[in-house]
Amino acid sequence: MVKMVYRFFSLFIIVSLFIFTIPVSLADNTPTGALTGKVIDRNNMPLANATLQLQDSVYNVVGNAISASDGTFTFNNVPITGFDGRDVFRVTATYIVSGKSYSDKTEFFWIYKNQVVTHNVQIYYYPPSNYGWLTGKVVNANNYNQYVSATIYLSNGMYDFVSSEPGDNWQFYLPAGDYQVWAEHNENGKTFSSGKSDVHVNSDDTFTAVLTISLTGNGTTLHTPPSAGVNxxxxxxxxxxxxxxxxxxxxxxxxxxxxxxxxxxxxxxxxxxxxxxxxxxxxxxxxxxxxxxxxxxxxxxxxxxxxxxxxxxxxxxxxxxxxxxxxVDFTDSGSIEAVTDPAGASIWLDGADTGRTTPFNITGVRAGEHTCSLLMDGYLPENLTFNVPSEGTYRVYKVLKPSTGDVNFIIKPSDASIYLNGDLVGTGSTNLTKLQYGQYSYTVGREGYRNVTGTLEVIPGGHLDVPVDLVAVPGLSLTYIGYLINSVFESIGKLFG
Missing domain, CATH: 2.60.40.1120 (Carboxypeptidase-like, regulatory domain)
Known part of the structure; x- marks a missing residue:
């Protein structure tokens, strides 16, 4: 009997110990993470003695802390119950000074098991900015659903504009204090006013005012609104x-x-x-x-x-x-004196157009190496590289070379047409001046004659004669007969000339 009692008692003790140690064991095995950070004000300065709470995703408080003298705080042993080894949390902070409380909170963020996460808390509205917002809308006094276009004036000289579009609000960012605000609407050469409203703007707060304008009656003498300002x-x-x-x-x-x-x-x-x-x-x-x-x-x-x-x-x-x-208290420049013949070339310095033309002395040019281009229509560009001396002048003188040449077509018969790169440029003997240098194709033609085609090259500053004597197409046409008669007379002239 005694043995049975002893065995029962021993079994009871073992079962009790097992039951009471299960939750302890489970609790000891819960994964945890840690959070560190700093409490800062709107100017990113640290705040000491701020009261903090760590909240989980359903706003349960899972930890409390107070910021140190340098604004830092720590939450250790933060329980992580997420199946993927992480949970979301946020931190709230309250800072009390001179009997006034300032509070703010973070967005939700992740904390991971076996890791230390850093996340700061900013109490944005401390210290007070001493500025606030004044905003509102302008509506018809007889129909609050009708927005009215207007100019809004403030007693400190500021003004704004609103349209008649629904939801178009005016706003001012102002030092905390008292103001007067009013709106004016112009219509049919008259001004309709809301009258002045007294408002008070609190620090870090928004005051909303609804200004009403009655559009009935004759209004007052037209007050032309100011235009939008530009600084x-x-x-x-x-x-x-x-x-x-x-x-x-x-x-x-x-x-x-x-x-x-x-x-x-x-x-x-x-x-x-x-x-x-x-x-x-x-x-x-x-x-x-x-x-x-x-x-x-x-x-x-x-x-x-x-x-x-x-x-x-x-x-x-x-x-x-x-x-x-x-x-400035130093000198690091010289000047460039640019002269060309002929005058009037654009001066480009280091790849940028200076907006100046020759002759011109450009001052304040940084000492050292520079590139310069002198550009003028009808002339070849002059590109230079040189060093500008400190407190000295680099002088450039260039005789510009034409980038064009002349081509003189000597044509028979005298009414043949001349085409250059496919464009008609003359009839009969023609002197073409100031053609841009390069290669061209030409065609000379006339009805009843064989066309003559060819290529030519215009040399900068050069002159080129291009004689073309068309040959008539054989046949009994009047054109061909005329060609034969003309050839006979030319031959006789050569014999007796």
Whole structure:
């Protein structure tokens, strides 16, 4: 009996241990991964003491963390239950400062078993931008479903345009604050207005306004709307010797704190000029600089202009033409004096048309080797390679050689037709001038005569005589009889001449 009790008790202990150790064993064998990252603000600066949650695909929280002083965080032992060894997760972050909470979250991303994944969290709305959006539509006061074309004015001088197309909204990106906004619609020589509305724009928020215009009544005196504005930034770059700097890389950069963000780039021309057309800003005004980069003696030399303000293109009572001259403190150029006989040849420098014709002195040409072509219709091109001395002048003088020649056809009979490359160019003896050099095919023909064909070559500046005496086709035609009579008289003339 005692043995039976002992055996039963032993079996009970073994079964109990098996039952209670099964889930522990299974839990210990669950695959895991890890996640590291950094909490950053809208300027990519780290945020310390941010509260983070790791959520699975159904938003269950599977981990909590707090960012360190450098913004970093870690989630270890992240359970991976996917059959392919991965699961999707996202991270939420909350940052509290001065009693105000700022939160953001990532998109869902994969974490893999036995791997460490890096994924940052950006709290985009911290620090506050102090800018927000003002947007809206313009509708008929008597029919809110009817959109009205209009010019929208803002109390700070900005304006925008909307059409009558449904869904066509206006918008402004503005510093947080109070504004007045109104719309004007012109029709039949009159102006219909919405009246002014007071609005408040919050930081990192959007205020939507519906402006209504009544199209009934007589309206008011026509107020012509302004045209769409265009910002232009331009200037001239000069070297230390006051010569223009040609071939410099010029960038228009937006100022972001202590950083410069290039938004457009060009190259200075032979006169040192540069130009940026249609520069757009989203805010009422933004700060910019012009940055010039030039390789001087094997090193990139950079010169940055003083900051200047560019206004929103559609803004009243401000200038939209920005002249930003720049001077560099080195000299790396000479000049090319090009003269031709005859004058008027186009000057091409390094494969680009300078827009100048001979005689002309091109200044501000980079010291060193250059190619130059002198081109003029009717003359052979002159191609040169030379070195321009620093602070010196390279002189080019060329007598241009004609690229054309003359061909004189001496024809009998006098009413035979002349064809050159298939085109009729004359009748009877004809002197063709200024033919482009090269080979041509010709045909001389007349009814009742055998055609004469051949080829000729026009030599540049040359003159070529081409005598052609057609032979009549035998027969009793009046043409042939005339040919015989003419031949007889020519023979008699030769005998007694």
């Amino acid at each position: 232009v930034v331009h200037g001239n770059i000069k070297q230390k010797n006051d010569a223009p700097l040609y071939g410099a890389t010029v960038e228009l950069c937006r100022v972001n704190g202590v950083n410069f963000s290039p938004i457009s780039s060009t190259t200075s021309d032979v006169e040192g000029n540069y130009r940026f057309n249609g520069v757009n800003t989203s805010a009422p005004s933004e700060s910019y600089v012009v940055r010039v980069t030039y390789n001087f003696m094997g090193n990139d030399t950079i010169k940055v202009s003083d900051p200047f303000t560019i206004y929103y293109a559609n803004m009243l009572n401000v200038s939209h033409d920005y002249n930003v001259p720049i001077s």
